Amino acid sequence: MALLEAKGITKKFGGLVAVDKLSFEVKQGEIVSIIGPNGAGKTTVFNMITGIYEIDEGEIVFDNKVISNKSPIYIVEAGISRTFQNIRLFKQMRVIENVMVGTHIKTNYNFFDALFRTKRFRNEERKATQKAIDILESIDLGDYINDYANNLPYGLQRRLEIARAIATGAKLLILDEPAAGMNPQESENLLNFIRSLQAKGYTILIIEHDMNVVMNISDRIYVMDYGKRIANGTPSEIASNPDVIKAYLGDASEILEEDDAV
Amino acid sequence: MNMKKENKSLYTKAVITIGQLWENPIIKGIILLALALFVYFLPKMATLYFQRIAIMVAFYAIGAYTAVLLTTYRGTNYLVAVILGACLAGAFGALLALSTMRLSGTYVTIVTMAFFYVISSIILNWDSVTKGSVGVLNIPAPNLFGMKLTMKNGGIFYLIMFYAALTILATQLIINSKVGRAIKAVRDDEMAAIMMGINNKKYKIIAYTLAAFFAGLAGTLYGPFMGYINNATFNYDICISALVIVILGGIGTVKGAIIGAIIISPLGELLRGLTTFMKGLPEWMQISQPEQWRFVIYGMIMVIMMRFRPQGILGGQSKLPYKMPKGVERKVMK
Ligand SMILES: Nc1ncnc2c1ncn2[C@@H]1O[C@H](COP(=O)(O)OP(=O)(O)O)[C@@H](O)[C@H]1O
Ligand SMILES: [Mg+2]
Numbered sequence: 252m253a254l255l256e257a258k259g260i261t262k263k264f265g266g267l268v269a270v271d272k273l274s275f276e277v278k279q280g281e282i283v284s285i286i287g288p289n290g291a292g293k294t295t296v297f298n299m300i301t302g303i304y305e306i307d308e309g310e311i312v313f314d315n316k317v318i319s320n321k322s323p324i325y326i327v328e329a330g331i332s333r334t335f336q337n338i339r340l341f342k343q344m345r346v347i348e349n350v351m352v353g354t355h356i357k358t359n360y361n362f363f364d365a366l367f368r369t370k371r372f373r374n375e376e377r378k379a380t381q382k383a384i385d386i387l388e389s390i391d392l393g394d395y396i397n398d399y400a401n402n403l404p405y406g407l408q409r410r411l412e413i414a415r416a417i418a419t420g421a422k423l424l425i426l427d428e429p430a431a432g433m434n435p436q437e438s439e440n441l442l443n444f445i446r447s448l449q450a451k452g453y454t455i456l457i458i459e460h461d462m463n464v465v466m467n468i469s470d471r472i473y474v475m476d477y478g479k480r481i482a483n484g485t486p487s488e489i490a491s492n493p494d495v496i497k498a499y500l501g502d503a504s505e506i507l508e509e510d511d512a513v
Numbered sequence: 514m515n516m517k518k519e520n521k522s523l524y525t526k527a528v529i530t531i532g533q534l535w536e537n538p539i540i541k542g543i544i545l546l547a548l549a550l551f552v553y554f555l556p557k558m559a560t561l562y563f564q565r566i567a568i569m570v571a572f573y574a575i576g577a578y579t580a581v582l583l584t585t586y587r588g589t590n591y592l593v594a595v596i597l598g599a600c601l602a603g604a605f606g607a608l609l610a611l612s613t614m615r616l617s618g619t620y621v622t623i624v625t626m627a628f629f630y631v632i633s634s635i636i637l638n639w640d641s642v643t644k645g646s647v648g649v650l651n652i653p654a655p656n657l658f659g660m661k662l663t664m665k666n667g668g669i670f671y672l673i674m675f676y677a678a679l680t681i682l683a684t685q686l687i688i689n690s691k692v693g694r695a696i697k698a699v700r701d702d703e704m705a706a707i708m709m710g711i712n713n714k715k716y717k718i719i720a721y722t723l724a725a726f727f728a729g730l731a732g733t734l735y736g737p738f739m740g741y742i743n744n745a746t747f748n749y750d751i752c753i754s755a756l757v758i759v760i761l762g763g764i765g766t767v768k769g770a771i772i773g774a775i776i777i778s779p780l781g782e783l784l785r786g787l788t789t790f791m792k793g794l795p796e797w798m799q800i801s802q803p804e805q806w807r808f809v810i811y812g813m814i815m816v817i818m819m820r821f822r823p824q825g826i827l828g829g830q831s832k833l834p835y836k837m838p839k840g841v842e843r844k845v846m847k
Binding site for chain 2: 301303323324327328332333335339340341342343344345347348351352353354355356358360362365366368372373376377379380381384385388393396397399402415419
């Protein structure tokens with residue numbers, strides 16, 4: 252039984268079919284990668300899963316619930332949380348506050364509890380703070396809790412984004428190019444970190460350009476080109492697939508570029 | 514208040530003396546402070562400070578007129594009038610949030626500026642209710658539980674201090690909660706906030722409503738303090754003072770707003786004091802209406818702050834550690 256299943260999903264932007272009848276699934280506890288040349292439609296798939304874009308055709312099912320065309324808030328509450336290709340932290344907030352924003356949906360008190368500092372407020376706030384600290388310590392950001400997000404080095408900002416996603420209580424983390432802009436040492440650390448998340452029971456869907464990361468970490472890989480799925484399989488199957496090699500060699504220069512989607 | 518002079522404690526006397534000495538700047542300062550504080554709560558929807566402040570002044574006017582018209586012409590209890598004034602302003606805040614929700618960028622600017630002009634023209638032109646440019650005269654002193662709070666007995670001064678304390682306390686309580694964090698998150702990155710499960714629309718409405726409520730509350734003070742209000746009370750002048758306060762003190766900090774208000778508010782009075790001083794100077798050095806020169810100082814402050822310290826004196830990132838609630842533990846100790 253798949254945790255996440257996309258059934259023939261399509262997204263059109265005017266005449267452009269960015270994602271074309273794509274199907275894939277992610278099983279509980281897996282690390283699955285989506286790769287493909289720039290502009291293949293990978294980020295668009297993430298935006299469809301997280302409810303930023305409405306989908307034109309098909310259906311997405313998560314944890315036995317249909318989540319396609321539901322609100323982003325519904326989808327987060329269902330247990331999916333993401334990071335962005337271009338880091339989107341709350342820059343003028345502290346590291347710990349960023350993670351505490353992640354605990355928002357799990358923190359149960361209302362405006363008046365806050366105004367009158369009720370017992371419920373104090374308990375919930377203590378729980379949220381503790382959770383944020385525990386997550387940050389587990390992710391080696393414990394020394395940075397007081398810093399402001401925009402002062403962190405790049406690699407740590409990426410990590411903070413993941414910490415924030417975890418704080419929502421998500422079961423499925425979807426990471427859009429987490430290794431982008433990292434040096435080999437940083438991406439090595441990231442690799443180990445993502446593995447440790449899998450060991451803790453998280454299911455992970457990841458878009459990545461760094462082939463070293465993809466080949467080392469993925470249980471299965473889907474390859475997209477022009478919005479379509481052109482291959483899927485284990486890392487070794489993908490590495491020897493002629494279609495994949497063609498798609499990649501054809502666009503070899505582009506793969507190295509950064510793109511600027513959401 | 515039936516306080517006899519000889520019964521006044523030394524403390525009360527001191528407070529009243531200071532109050533009378535500084536009455537104008539301090540009271541205006543506190544009103545501006547309340548305005549400036551809540552500018553912070555308005556998310557990026559209104560990107561420019563000035564425009565945010567203009568709508569705050571509009572809310573402020575709504576609060577002021579509601580309270581003043583009720584107490585002066587209807588004899589409504591002061592407390593009731595204050596609550597109605599603040600709530601009506603809050604309701605307008607929610608309305609404005611709703612009406613700008615689906616707009617972006619330039620259109621938000623247009624709608625918010627239009628809101629300021631609409632409120633100003635209603636005040637000027639709805640003669641039968643607002644008394645237009647003549648304004649409302651003889652506004653009664655606030656009457657709280659049978660006590661008349663006037664400038665003379667210092668009551669109004671205490672009342673204003675109470676308002677300021679209330680505003681600062683409420684701001685702090687809200688900022689340091691999930692509500693405040695959500696508002697800040699929406700302000701910093703709306704898309705990322707939505708991805709954290711934050712209802713961006715709800716928190717924009719909360720932010721606008723709060724800002725409008727407290728601006729309205731501040732407004733309800735102005736009438737009884739001045740004794741009269743008219744359409745000219747809520748003009749660009751006050752928008753600009755509030756703007757300078759937040760730019761000087763630092764946007765987004767309570768302390769910054771207080772410091773800014775303390776520095777900026779007495780400026781007009783101090784400059785007016787120059788009139789006497791200038792009498793001794795040769796004629797060519799004399800300036801009529803020296804208090805008008807505060808705008809020159811405002812301009813200089815803005816240019817200097819923007820150039821050297823855009824985050825304001827106390828704005829920007831705090832150097833203090835994050836204040837943890839009681840009972841939170843760090844497992845890994847450095
Ligand atoms: N909001 C949008 N409006 C119009 N076109 C878009 C939008 N988002 C993405 N696209 C287009 O869809 C295609 C796929 O983009 P994207 O999903 O970002 O690719 P990838 O992440 O695989 O590099 C690109 O051609 C891109 O220009
Ligand atoms: Mg992309």
